[in-house]
Amino acid sequence: MQTNLEVVQAAVTADQNGTKTLQQxxxxxxxxxxxxxxxxxSDSTNCAVAWEIVEELQAEKAHQQQxxxxxxxxxxxCEQHPEAIECLIYDV
Structure with missing residues (x-):
């Protein structure tokens, strides 16, 4: 069985690659x-671990949204008027 960290990292990587969304x-x-x-x-350790993975994925999704x-x-x-004086950026 994969660890929580491995499952969450795999889901985030899939989300970044566009193969699967975090919601999926x-x-x-x-x-x-x-x-x-x-x-x-429902009292087993495997059940608790499985729901912990769900919580970790939901927390990652919330973190990404924030x-x-x-x-x-x-x-x-400035996106609409990049030439405006307020939007000019100078390197010093």
Whole structure:
């Protein structure tokens, strides 16, 4: 069985490569956790580990959403008007 870290890293890598989204990985992990708990019982260690993987994937998704930076009004303005004096950047 893979460790939690390996599963989460594989899901993040797949998300970055475009082969599978993080949301798809979460849904697959939920299905896997449910089947693991059905097979081994809800009090088993494997069941707890499976749900921990789901929690880690959900936390990673939340972290990625927070990491997406919101544009300021100035950044939006400069995208539309790159020649404006406020948007010029000089190397010193």
């Amino acid at each position: 990985a979460i849904l697959e992990a939920i299905n896997e956790a449910r089947s693991t708990c059905d097979r081994n019982g 990491a997406k930076k919101r544009k300021t009004f100035l950044e939006s303005y």
